[in-house]
Structure formats: C-alpha cells, structure tokens
Amino acid sequence: MKKLPRSFYEQDSITVAQNLLGKYLVHVIDGEELVGKIVEAEAYMGIEDKAAHSYNNRRTPRTEVMYGPAGHAYVFLIYGMYCCMNVVTAEVNNPQAVLIRALEPVSGLNRMSLRRYSKKYDELKKSQIINLANGPGKLCVAMGIDMSNYGDDLCGDRLFITEGSNEKFDIVSSRRINIDYAEEAVYYPWRFYIENNPYVSKPHV
C-alpha cells in the first residue's frame, strides 16, 4: 500500500483525525511488519485547546516535536506505564496533533498477541482479540511503539501510515476521553471513530 504523503498531515488536526480512519498504521520492528487499521482518533488543536499538551504554547522537551513539521510521531508516557502515539499535523509552530486511540489488528497478529498477552494469536479468547489494540496504551504495546519512536518521520520506513482499502463507513464524533481537566474544551466533539467497528475503545460514549 502507498504511504500517505507529507501533505496529508499538513492540515488541521480535526481534518486529519477524520481522514486517518480506515488507514493502516505500520510499524517495522524485529524485521516484521505490524499493521493495524485506524478505527478511532482524537484531534488536539494546539495553542487554544485546553485539552492539548501544547495549550497556551507550552513548549517543553516533551511537546517539542509538535512544533516541528507535520507527519512525525509524538509519543509520550502516560501514568508512568503506557505510551500513547500521536501524529503531528498542521504547519511548523502550530502544535496540533492527532491521538491514535484504537486499531483493528490486520497483520503481524502473532507478534501483537505475544507483546500483549505472551500467547499466540490463535490461543486468544474472543475478548482478548477485541482488547488487543482498542485503546491508546494497548495499541502501543501491541505494535511495539515506545519512546524510541518519539519524533519518527511517518514518511520514513520504520513507522508509517498507508492508504486504506476502498471500504465505505460512517464516522461518529463524540467528546474526547479522559480530559476532564479541560474546562470548556471537554465538550468539543473532536473524537472520531468508525461506526459499528468492534475495535473502537468505548463505542457508547
């Protein structure tokens, strides 16, 4: 499949978040391709978005990559135990990003399964298959994405995103998850997911 061009990422994060649904996230690790279809994403609109790490132009070592060119990975550690992966969007010095929140596993299934459960894929229960990558922390474990991927160029050959299939789907929008601190931004409908996809993290919200 064809990699998404830099221009895909050089738009506002709301547009990119919606357009990322159905695309394939690929991580090449240990000589194998791990692939998941993006089924859920959240837009973080940067300087004026109280939910964003870059709110009010907060520029620190952690958020630095968000101020650079679009199409790079912003990975951060959350709660001391999980990583979350974002795609940097918009132009330089406009620190927007899209959080990848859930994947439908596509290939490298055994590798993903071993990373999450130390078991082969065909030994998993149904619930474990659903839970392989249906959350921002889980998908990073399954895909082997960690802080060493901070700043990775998504137009490169290690961590990238490709075009999806021709399937049609409807997009649902809702409030973003776990940003209760964000005052009025709590209610912005900037979470997007594929309707009726079983790998979405919290379909009901």
Place this chain on the structure above:
DNA sequence: GTATGGATTGTC
C-alpha cells in the same frame, strides 16, 4: 529540590 497529577489499563 520538591510536589503534583496524568490524552490508561487491569483488577477488585
């Protein structure tokens, strides 16, 4: 140097 809390998850 010190304190605070989090774009989560798994278990109780």
Place this chain on the structure above:
DNA sequence: ACAATCCATACT
C-alpha cells in the same frame, strides 16, 4: 471503584 507507577512539569 481504585491501585499501579514514574516522568514531566511547575514552583520554591
């Protein structure tokens, strides 16, 4: 409903 777990950030 809550603990796990620890770094980034803000403040002194």
